[in-house]
Amino acid sequence: KNQVEQSPQSLIILEGKNCTLQCNYTVSPFSNLRWYKQDTGRGPVSLTIMTFSENTKSNGRYTATLDADTKQSSLHITASQLSDSASYICVVSGRGGSQGNLIFGKGTKLSVKP
Amino acid sequence: ETGVTQSPTHLIKTRGQQVTLRCSSQSGHNTVSWYQQALGQGPQFIFQYYREEENGRGNFPPRFSGLQFPNYSSELNVNALELDDSALYLCASSSPNRDRVSGPQYFGPGTRLTVL
Numbered sequence: 144k145n146q147v148e149q150s151p152q153s154l155i156i157l158e159g160k161n162c163t164l165q166c167n168y169t170v171s172p173f174s175n176l177r178w179y180k181q182d183t184g185r186g187p188v189s190l191t192i193m194t195f196s197e198n199t200k201s202n203g204r205y206t207a208t209l210d211a212d213t214k215q216s217s218l219h220i221t222a223s224q225l226s227d228s229a230s231y232i233c234v235v236s237g238r239g240g241s242q243g244n245l246i247f248g249k250g251t252k253l254s255v256k257p
Numbered sequence: 258e259t260g261v262t263q264s265p266t267h268l269i270k271t272r273g274q275q276v277t278l279r280c281s282s283q284s285g286h287n288t289v290s291w292y293q294q295a296l297g298q299g300p301q302f303i304f305q306y307y308r309e310e311e312n313g314r315g316n317f318p319p320r321f322s323g324l325q326f327p328n329y330s331s332e333l334n335v336n337a338l339e340l341d342d343s344a345l346y347l348c349a350s351s352s353p354n355r356d357r358v359s360g361p362q363y364f365g366p367g368t369r370l371t372v373l
Contacts, residue, residue, distance in 0.1 A: 247300050247302075250299055
């Protein structure tokens with residue numbers, strides 16, 4: 144069964160600290176993996192998208208890694224800010240072109256405290 | 258801002274009623290996908306429209322139906338509303354690349370539907 148599992152479910156860190164969020168998936172065949180940031184009650188905003196041939200991609204203070212062999216991805220946030228408080232969702236796309244192949248994780252809820 | 262707009266932002270309905278949600282896609286995007294997101298959960302795929310035709314459907318009953326117009330805007334219709342339909346409904350637009358794999362999806366702000 145195609146699944147995307149994220150950990151931890153929630154995380155509290157102090158402003159300025161770094162953190163790493165994890166995503167494990169069993170989607171096959173694999174096309175790409177995306178990380179989204181979702182503020183409460185808002186739509187998700189794309190942070191990174193990686194195909195199987197890419198193993199790292201950065202977007203400002205966000206760096207995503209991908210190991211297609213172990214089917215694991217991580218999102219590293221550097222020097223966290225209060226505005227980083229949000230849910231971070233990992234989404235894996237299977238091949239085929241249909242959006243029905245997008246498998247969403249349940250997200251990691253990050254709280255950054257002053 | 259992604260350029261994807263949704264209306265209304267909030268809606269309250271009673272069980273058994275019907276609702277229509279609207280989405281305007283980002284300029285240049287011909288594909289619109291709809292998702293249902295329950296509180297504390299990840300989005301669940303409802304269906305996708307590509308050039309006015311349904312192009313994939315998730316595990317939702319037929320009372321969830323959709324439409325895409327020539328300008329690529331879209332509607333989601335839900336009949337016979339149930340309490341469990343209460344959720345944030347997200348619309349996302351994208352444009353398939355040359356390999357017919359959709360590129361990054363751009364989500365709208367969502368419509369919060371409450372069914373009483």
